[in-house]
Amino acid sequence: MTAPEPANGRALPPWWAVLLVALAVAALAFAIGRFSTFAAAGAAAAPTSDSPEAGFARDMQLHHGQAVEMAMDIYRTTQNDGVRVLAYDIATTQSAQKGEFYDWLVKWGLPQSGGPLMAWMDAAGTSHPHGGGAARPTDAELMTQMGMASAEELAAMRAQSGTTADCTFLGLMIRHHQGALPMAQALLRLGHEPRALAVAQGVIATQSAEIDLMTSLRAGLGCTG
């Protein structure tokens, strides 16, 4: 007889079996621990280059850049205190916001350049359908869709002075702000990154309020058209 027979009841399993089971349990716990971090890491994962967040960050920098330019132009020439302080507010606020958008892309490790303007909004159905191989609109056309002023409109405003220039500025800036709203709304529909969503919400609230202010300034100045 070589194999020791269990004398009474069941014998303890051999030490190596206990060790193997312990190892297996530990490995399983390790794997479950790793899996449990996936969701958090996935949620915290930076938006990709073709994400709505990246598209918003790029297009809004272009959009805000022109608002800063226009506001600085009228700031230099206006005689109206209300328009001057509004211009100061727009130039400083949108400069700061533009810098934040720039930094999102830096932090996410993405290039500042990306796909065509507003292409990221297509999934929201806010942009015009362009299937069937139809050519995309030009940058200038897209910038008009974004509410931006054309080079001719900017030149016309710069050529004016006094209340005429103020009225032109307010008209262009109201349209400019209105162009930002669909972009911010598209991000709210399509985006996930919490800070980007919070900023988009802020853009909608503050630019809507500024549209009201500019509308009343125009009324006060007696602007027509």
Place this chain on the structure above:
Amino acid sequence: MTPTPSDKKRTSGNPATRANLELTVKQQRELQKQEKLAEYQRQLARRRRSRLTWWIVGATAAVAIVAVVAASIAFAPKPVTYQAGGTGAAIDGVETFTNTTQHVAGTVDYPQNPPAGGPHNQYWLNCGIYDQPQQNEYAVHSLEHGAVWVTYDKTRVSDADLDALTAQLPSSYVILSPYEGLPTPIVLSAWNAQLKLDSAADPRIPSFFEEYWRNQNVPEPTSSCSGAVDGPGKQS
């Protein structure tokens, strides 16, 4: 009274019982021994079978656990590794430089042709499309703000090529202008980086813009490229 033969053994109608009855005591013991042995071997076989089951279950569990651990490592979300604005090593032919940045009046003798950074005028050149050569000292200030300066040799770039080049440019933070004395027909310059090209169809043009346009390593990455001076021949 029916006489019963005393010398006669017990008998049975059942042949098996009869066979048993016919065995001697020795033979019966032998049979019991055999039965015990058979029972022992059956137990042994059962134990062997259950051990085999344990091995199969154990091995399967081990493989499954190893697979789960491997999956937990293999499918872990990857951190983003791509960084915009690297060294330029990724784009074949890009030269990088180390230039100083300060505001100076008058002309500057630049180490690169066309310049890709260095001392510059207080005024920057407003970004846009120009059909005339521009002042280096203004354009370099725009590079400092993250613009890309696209220069071309009028004598070596056809109108069609110029259109093809223009179509690839972003709508802001870019200067396009002819330049005299270029080493190649087209040169793309950003702050401290430059790419010399022979053709507007070169596939490295979009790569250069992806890497260097509004690069975060320029001295003033979010500064404006408008609101300063327009150079001669501004088209848009």
